[in-house]
Amino acid sequence: MSLKFISNSSLIINWFDTINLIQNDPGKKIIADKTKLVSPHYQELFSMWDNSNFNYKSIQWVNYYASNYGFDIEEKFANIVDATHIRSWISKIDPGYCAPWHWDIDDNEAEYLKQGDLKRYICTIGNNDPGHFSVVGTSSLHNSKNGDIFLWDNYKEWHAGMNAGLTPKYQYNFLGV
DSSP states (O other), rough: OEEEEEEEOTTTOOOOHHHHHHTTSEEEEEOOOTTTTOSSHHHHHHHHHHHHHGGGBBBBEEEEEEHHHHHHHHHHHHHHOOOHHEEEEEEEEEEEEEEEEOOOOOOTTTHHHSSSSOOEEEHHHHHOOOEHHHHHHHEEOOOOOOTEEEEEETTTEEEEEEOOOSSSSEEEEEOOO
């Protein structure tokens, strides 16, 4: 298993209020654009997706950062998982879109590693309606409860997210030491 259930955060963080803050915010839209994502690591992903005949039109998600939803979320979440915050964001995948099989590419990883052993957590936020899926390594996640927190075995694990449902899929992502 690549995910370990840690706790539920819904009594400490009101994720529905958080979603209400960002639901009309455009955030940062991520699409698979070979002309903008030119590092060798992205080219490796594009090559893999090309070889599998992946439908690039289905690749899209939106990221939101603490400036969109409030820095208090980072602090509260860090206290719940007993970690020092490094980086965090909320991702949203609208119906019919996905974040295909990938690992997160971060140009600041070497700096993060100087601070200690990196730990990656995801938290289901919102209703997690039917059709919302996340896959981390060999673990699949669906039908979890609002506020459920999961620790990854490896912060660099391959993963994907899909929304085959009818409502936006939201997830809180946290990297810490």
